[in-house]
Amino acid sequence: xxxxxxxxxxxxAGDIKAFETLYLKHKGPLYRYFRRQCKEQDKTExxxxxxxxxxxxxxxxxxxxAKFTTWIYHIAHNLLIDEYRKSSxxxxxxxxxxxxxxxxxxxxxxxxxxxxxxxxxxxLSSVQLESFILKQDAGFDLIEISNIVxxxxxxxxxxxxxAYSKLKICLNNKFGTAVYE
Amino acid sequence: xxxxxxxxxxxxxxxxxxxxxxxxxxxxxxxxxxxxxxxLRKNDFKYYYKWRFPISVAASITLVSTLYILNNSTYQNDxxxxxxxxxxxxxxxxxxAPLAKEKQIESSIVQQEKKYSQDIDSPxxxxxxxxxxxxxxxxxxxxxxxxxxxxxxxxxxxxKKDEARKRLTNLVTQYPDIKVQLExxxxxxxxxx
Numbered sequence: 001x002x003x004x005x006x007x008x009x010x011x012x013a014g015d016i017k018a019f020e021t022l023y024l025k026h027k028g029p030l031y032r033y034f035r036r037q038c039k040e041q042d043k044t045e046x047x048x049x050x051x052x053x054x055x056x057x058x059x060x061x062x063x064x065x066a067k068f069t070t071w072i073y074h075i076a077h078n079l080l081i082d083e084y085r086k087s088s089x090x091x092x093x094x095x096x097x098x099x100x101x102x103x104x105x106x107x108x109x110x111x112x113x114x115x116x117x118x119x120x121x122x123x124l125s126s127v128q129l130e131s132f133i134l135k136q137d138a139g140f141d142l143i144e145i146s147n148i149v150x151x152x153x154x155x156x157x158x159x160x161x162x163a164y165s166k167l168k169i170c171l172n173n174k175f176g177t178a179v180y181e
Numbered sequence: 182x183x184x185x186x187x188x189x190x191x192x193x194x195x196x197x198x199x200x201x202x203x204x205x206x207x208x209x210x211x212x213x214x215x216x217x218x219x220x221l222r223k224n225d226f227k228y229y230y231k232w233r234f235p236i237s238v239a240a241s242i243t244l245v246s247t248l249y250i251l252n253n254s255t256y257q258n259d260x261x262x263x264x265x266x267x268x269x270x271x272x273x274x275x276x277x278a279p280l281a282k283e284k285q286i287e288s289s290i291v292q293q294e295k296k297y298s299q300d301i302d303s304p305x306x307x308x309x310x311x312x313x314x315x316x317x318x319x320x321x322x323x324x325x326x327x328x329x330x331x332x333x334x335x336x337x338x339x340x341k342k343d344e345a346r347k348r349l350t351n352l353v354t355q356y357p358d359i360k361v362q363l364e365x366x367x368x369x370x371x372x373x374x
Contacts, residue, residue, distance in 0.1 A: 016214075019217045023213060049212065118200050136194055
C-alpha cells in the first residue's frame with residue numbers, strides 16, 4: 001500500500017490520481033474534525049476547503065520528512081484557532097449536558113445512543129474535543145497529537161482521559177450503565 | 182470524575198466510530214479536485230516560465246553550432262586567409278615601390294582596354310531600330326540556322342530551282358560575307374545564275 005507521503009509526492013510530480021486517493025482517504029476524518037468543533041455547517045465546509053486549498057498551494061514546498069497527516073491536521077488546527085480568534089462561536093465550551101430531543105429512553109436503540117453521543121461530544125471543551133477527535137477519528141497517537149496542537153504529550157493524555165470520562169457521564173445520565181454492558 | 186476501564190473505552194470508541202459518518206458534500210469534493218487539477222496545470226506553465234531563458238539560450242547555441250558544423254569548410258578557408266598575423270599582411274615601403282609601378286602599368290592597361298571596348302560597343306542598338314545582324318563587323322564564319330539551308334535543299338529536291346535560287350540571292354544580298362560559303366554548298370545554283 002502506498003503511503004500518504006508517496007501519494008503526495010506523486011501528486012507534486014503531476015499525478016492527479018494520487019491526489020484523489022489521498023483526498024478520499026482523509027476527507028471524512030478531516031471533515032468531521034471541523035464538523036464537531038464548528039457550530040455552523042457553512043463554516044465547517046469553508047474551513048475544510050481552506051485546508052485542502054492550502055495543501056494544494058503549498059504542494060511544492062512539501063517534504064517527505066514531514067508526515068502528511070500531521071501536516072494537514074496542523075494546518076487544520078491553525079485554521080480553527082484563527083477562526084476562533086475571529087469569532088468565539090466556533091467552539092462550544094458548554095459543560096452543561098444538552099438535552100436529547102427524544103423523551104423515550106425506555107426503548108433504547110443504537111441510533112439513539114449514537115445521536116446522544118454526538119450531543120455529549122458537544123459538551124466537551126474545545127481542547128478535549130480536538131484531542132478526542134484527533135485520536136479517535138484521525139487515528140493519531142499522543143505524540144502526533146501533541147505535535148499538531150503544540151502541546152506536551154501528558155497534557156494531551158489528560159485531555160483525552162477527561163473527554164472519555166465526560167462522555168461516559170453524559171451517556172450514563174441518559175441511558176444508565178446499560179450502554180457499556 | 183469516574184474512571185473508565187479499557188472495556189468501557191473500547192465500547193465508547195466503537196460507538197463513536199458508528200456516529201462518525203459525516204462526509205463533505207459532493208460539490209466540495211469536486212471543487213477541491215478541480216482545484217488540484219488546475220494547480221497542476223498552472224505548475225506546468227510555471228515550470229516553462231522558470232526555464233524559458235535557459236531553454237532559449239540552449240536552442241540558440243544548438244542552432245548556431247549546427248550551422249557552423251554544416252558550413253565548416255567555408256569558414257575554414259576564411260579563417261586561413263584572415264588568420265595570418267597583421268605584420269605579414271602589411272607591406273614595407275620597399276615592397277610598396279615596385280608595387281606602385283606595377284599598379285601604374287596595370288591602370289594604363291585597364292584604360293586601354295576600356296577604350297578598346299568602347300570602340301567595339303559604339304554601334305549600339307536602340308529601341309525600335311531594325312536589327313541588322315553583324316553588318317558592321319565580322320568575328321569569323323557565320324553560323325546559320327540549318328532550317329534556312331533545309332528549306333533551300335527541299336526546294337532543290339522538289340525541282341523548284343528558281344525559287345531556291347531566289348532565296349539564295351536574298352541571302353547573299355543580306356549577308357555578303359557568306360557568299361563564299363554558299364558558293365561551296367550550292368555551286369550549281371550559282372553557276373546557272
